Amino acid sequence: xxxxxxxxxxxxxxxxxxxxxxxxxxxxxxxxxxxxxxxxxxxxxxxxxxxxxxxxxxxxxxxxxxxxxxxxxxxxxxxxxxxxxxxxxxxxxxxxxxxxxxxxxxxxxxxxxxxxxxxxxxxxxxxxxxxxxxxxxxxxxxxxxxxxxxxxxxxxxxxxxxxxxxxxxxxxxxxxxxxxxxxxxxxxxxxxxxxxxxxxxxxxxxxxxxxxxxxxxxxxxxxxxxxxxxxxxxxxxxxxxxxxxxxxxxxxxxxxxxxxxxxxxxxxxxxxxxxxxxxxxxxxxxxxxxxxxxxxxxxxxxxxxxxxxxxxxxxxxxxxxxxxxxxxxxxxxxxxxxxxxxxxxxxxx
Amino acid sequence: xxxxxxxxxxxxxxxxxxxxxxxxxxxxxxxxxxxxxxxxxxxxxxxxxxxxxxxxxxxxxxxxxxxxxxxxxxxxxxxxxxxxxxxxxxxxxxxxxxxxxxxxxxxxxxxxxxxxxxxxxxxxxxxxxxxxxxxxxxxxxxxxxxxxxxxxxxxxxxxxxxxxxxxxxxxxxxxxxxxxxxxxxxxxxxxxxxxxxxxxxxxxxxxxxxxxxxxxxxxxxxxxxxxxxxxxxxxxxxxxxxxxxxxxxxxxxxxxxxxxxxxxxxxxxxxxxxxxxxxxxxxxxxxxxxxxxxxxxxxxxxxxxxxxxxxxxxxxxxxxxxxxxxxxxxxxxxxxxxxxxxxxxxxxx
Numbered sequence: 225x226x227x228x229x230x231x232x233x234x235x236x237x238x239x240x241x242x243x244x245x246x247x248x249x250x251x252x253x254x255x256x257x258x259x260x261x262x263x264x265x266x267x268x269x270x271x272x273x274x275x276x277x278x279x280x281x282x283x284x285x286x287x288x289x290x291x292x293x294x295x296x297x298x299x300x301x302x303x304x305x306x307x308x309x310x311x312x313x314x315x316x317x318x319x320x321x322x323x324x325x326x327x328x329x330x331x332x333x334x335x336x337x338x339x340x341x342x343x344x345x346x347x348x349x350x351x352x353x354x355x356x357x358x359x360x361x362x363x364x365x366x367x368x369x370x371x372x373x374x375x376x377x378x379x380x381x382x383x384x385x386x387x388x389x390x391x392x393x394x395x396x397x398x399x400x401x402x403x404x405x406x407x408x409x410x411x412x413x414x415x416x417x418x419x420x421x422x423x424x425x426x427x428x429x430x431x432x433x434x435x436x437x438x439x440x441x442x443x444x445x446x447x448x449x450x451x452x453x454x455x456x457x458x459x460x461x462x463x464x465x466x467x468x469x470x471x472x473x474x475x476x477x478x479x480x481x482x483x484x485x486x487x488x489x490x491x492x493x494x495x496x497x498x499x500x501x502x503x504x505x506x507x508x509x510x511x512x513x514x515x516x517x518x519x520x521x522x523x524x525x526x527x528x529x530x531x532x533x534x535x536x537x538x539x540x541x542x543x544x545x546x547x548x549x550x551x552x553x554x555x556x557x558x559x560x561x562x563x564x565x566x567x568x569x570x571x572x573x
Numbered sequence: 574x575x576x577x578x579x580x581x582x583x584x585x586x587x588x589x590x591x592x593x594x595x596x597x598x599x600x601x602x603x604x605x606x607x608x609x610x611x612x613x614x615x616x617x618x619x620x621x622x623x624x625x626x627x628x629x630x631x632x633x634x635x636x637x638x639x640x641x642x643x644x645x646x647x648x649x650x651x652x653x654x655x656x657x658x659x660x661x662x663x664x665x666x667x668x669x670x671x672x673x674x675x676x677x678x679x680x681x682x683x684x685x686x687x688x689x690x691x692x693x694x695x696x697x698x699x700x701x702x703x704x705x706x707x708x709x710x711x712x713x714x715x716x717x718x719x720x721x722x723x724x725x726x727x728x729x730x731x732x733x734x735x736x737x738x739x740x741x742x743x744x745x746x747x748x749x750x751x752x753x754x755x756x757x758x759x760x761x762x763x764x765x766x767x768x769x770x771x772x773x774x775x776x777x778x779x780x781x782x783x784x785x786x787x788x789x790x791x792x793x794x795x796x797x798x799x800x801x802x803x804x805x806x807x808x809x810x811x812x813x814x815x816x817x818x819x820x821x822x823x824x825x826x827x828x829x830x831x832x833x834x835x836x837x838x839x840x841x842x843x844x845x846x847x848x849x850x851x852x853x854x855x856x857x858x859x860x861x862x863x864x865x866x867x868x869x870x871x872x873x874x875x876x877x878x879x880x881x882x883x884x885x886x887x888x889x890x891x892x893x894x895x896x897x898x899x900x901x902x903x904x905x906x907x908x909x910x911x912x913x914x915x916x917x918x919x920x921x922x
Contacts, residue, residue, distance in 0.1 A: 317811055317812070317813050317836075318813060318836070318837050318838070321813075321836065321837070321838050322838060323836075323837040323838035323862050325837075325862065326837035326838070326861060326862065391862075391864065462666055463666070464666050464667060464670075479855075487666075487667070487670065487672075488667050488670070488672040488674075488675035489667070489670050489671060489672035489675070489871075491866065494859070497859065498855045498856050498859050503852030503853055503854055503855055504852055504853035504855050504858075504865070505852055506828075506847045506852055506853050506865075507847050509853075509865070509868060510843070510846065510847050510867070510868040510869060511868065511869060512675060512868065513672050513674065513675065513740075513867065513868035513869065513871070514868070515740065515864060515865060515866030515867065516853070516855075516858070516864060516865050516866075517840065517864030517865075517866065518859070518862065518864065519858060519859040519860065519861065519862035519863070520859060520860060520862065522838075522862070
């Protein structure tokens with residue numbers, strides 16, 4: 225089959241790789257219907273994390289189950305499935321606590337797992353899925369092609385934006401500021417509105433993303449950053465800051481923006497992968513009672529909750545995809561996201 | 574009147590100072606029935622924070638209202654009142670959000686306020702209380718002398734322990750570990766039990782404090798610290814760590830202990846004044862979805878909730894006082910706490 229392989233920074237190739245096989249009874253083989261490029265895929269692409277040898281890449285995909293091992297019970301051939309960006313068993317103590325990203329037996333796409341050897345990356349024609357019962361979420365009934373984009377967001381960005389909102393404790397009537405206007409930030413706006421926030425402030429400087437943010441539920445847009453950004457958020461929130469702030473970037477500047485934009489007693493929900501620091505300023509947090517909660521989003525557990533609203537169109541996270549390319553053009557997909565020509569790129573094998 | 578003044582590190586004196594007067598219509602004059610020494614009072618005592626000139630000290634007291642200004646409506650002469658460790662108006666946006674420690678017009682004992690000049694320290698015979706309606710909580714009916722200790726804890730340590738538990742989100746059936754066996758840590762155990770925790774792990778090396786911790790509700794005691802302490806907590810919590818960890822110290826080591834003793838997806842509630850750092854390790858928090866919430870405890874807002882359980886004896890936080898001294902012996906009170914000969918010292922004018 226063909227799959228995407230990163231050879232070095234800015235060297236993305238689609239090439240022939242071995243077809244996956246069922247190597248344990250808990251495996252499934254999934255034919256990928258659509259995959260996508262994640263902001264975190266840009267780290268190796270940009271050389272921020274090194275690529276020492278050619279490596280399979282991609283961790284967000286949906287597809288059709290082709291075959292399952294003898295121990296798989298909840299997933300059957302022909303099912304349309306959503307794979308979260310990680311592998312999990314769904315039964316360990318951490319999974320049962322809703323933190324399947326800390327699954328005691330799980331693992332990551334594109335690397336060896338503890339059971340059957342190599343788990344393919346998501347940007348390919350087929351994927352061997354370990355722990356299929358725990359990992360895959362079945363989408364019932366026939367799936368129309370125009371549903372694919374929305375369903376694909378449940379593999380990562382929509383669940384991750386939701387995690388930011390849940391971690392911050394967003395509830396009815398809250399004021400919420402969202403730092404970051406990438407796909408996750410935009411999905412965080414959807415999540416904040418869905419959870420009842422009534423003032424939603426998108427911090428964005430890009431006209432197209434501002435427009436999408438407003439369509440998703442943002443009531444205000446703040447273009448300023450730093451002190452001016454903090455002042456603008458406070459002006460919109462009775463002078464004290466937002467009840468909840470969703471940090472969807474992961475840099476020093478974005479976390480600082482988030483902490484200072486939160487009112488005393490409020491909470492920052494963060495899902496931006498911390499990009500090398502810095503550490504959190506605890507005295508500033510202490511004096512104002514601003515909490516920080518979040519992390520690598522356990523999206524598998526959110527799929528069932530979010531799926532009905534995605535299928536009914538109540539929320540439309542699939543609109544974050546503004547470019548669709550065939551798998552063969554994966555290199556261009558990375559370039560488009562790297563150069564911010566696209567918010568989020570879908571790859572169709 | 575007589576009041577406690579710190580002149581320099583380890584130089585605590587009780588001396589004659591001006592009698593307080595009503596300097597605004599919102600003031601009350603309170604005759605102190607009991608005051609106490611706070612762990613944070615030990616910072617200037619130990620010279621960790623400098624004392625450049627003689628300064629009034631003490632911020633925890635209960636007493637009888639002697640006089641009120643013309644604008645005071647909820648407090649009357651003769652009332653027995655509890656003062657939180659700060660001054661607040663009870664009406665600003667932050668107070669209404671439950672974060673009265675961030676009151677937009679409030680202030681601190683023993684320093685100038687924005688209205689009537691100097692607010693006395695709590696360790697004296699009388700105190701001028703600014704913003705009396707917002708600051709003081711009235712204890713209804715006659716107050717017996719054996720109630721004083723319990724009521725006095727509502728000025729700080731019981732409310733602060735409760736804030737750690739509330740900030741961590743302690744709920745029914747939770748496993749909770751408490752880092753720190755001072756008065757606040759012991760009160761955090763009371764709070765965790767009161768909020769429904771069923772496994773409560775006290776991290777303590779002191780036999781007397783361990784015994785009190787068990788009487789307050791601790792189901793287990795862990796004496797180990799560092800890696801061994803983490804391992805011991807995990808062994809008691811199904812291998813993954815405690816649902817909630819209450820950090821009641823404020824040092825680098827105690828926060829590290831707390832973060833690592835928390836299960837994935839759990840929360841650290843912290844009230845230990847951060848002692849100069851370090852900053853929080855965000856990547857460690859991110860990977861395990863461990864949140865950090867808390868800060869300077871808005872105890873004024875907790876008094877009404879906790880008061881009935883204190884008065885009925887359902888909770889007995891007053892037992893943290895293991896030494897009672899006359900005000901004249903304030904210097905010995907500081908020395909006893911500094912040398913850990915006492916958990917918490919009460920001063921009676």
